[in-house]
Amino acid sequence: DVKVTQSSRYLVKRTGEKVFLECVQDMDHENMFWYRQDPGLGLRLIYFSYDVKMKEKGDIPEGYSVSREKKERFSLILESASTNQTSMYLCASSPRLAGGPEEQFFGPGTRLTVL
């Protein structure tokens, strides 16, 4: 079974802190994604990566950056956390197959609260 793990289930940070959210997948998937989920807004794509050291902006990249130094690990970075970044953060991965995207496998999520 595909396993996507996220470093923390719950995280509390202060405004202005630098925050790292880590995601690791064990199925050798090429693609990795970061989403945030907010009530009434569904899941929104922040960044994704289709290869090591490659990254693409999603729909809401402002205030975030990412790092993919190894194939299995994709990090989301909040350079200076703000209260409007309080959210559930979900990491996902998928294989790169001919014909385009396939289903994505999600981690359990990190509930981040910024005070």
Added chain:
Amino acid sequence: DQQVKQNSPSLSVQEGRISILNCDYTNSMFDYFLWYKKYPAEGPTFLISISSIKDKNEDGRFTVFLNKSAKHLSLHIVPSQPGDSAVYFCAASDRGGGADGLTFGKGTHLIIQP
């Protein structure tokens, strides 16, 4: 501008009956559609998908119907069971667009009543 719309925030269905969850999209470039199920405090899990070259895909109790002319898809669950109570997200992708991210709807909270 929301490209994938789930207009019903919640839906209540009696156990054993059919649950029908609806999804509309506006981007005619979408050619692959997926449904995900999410329990509280867990990540979404893939349920079923359909390519735009098909109009129906079935997997056990779950069937997805796609009406391209209406830009509408629906998920049917028959019969509904208590374990089906969850939030269901519709998602879409433009496979030919070069990007692999999915565009999600806001979700529908399905409640199965005993």
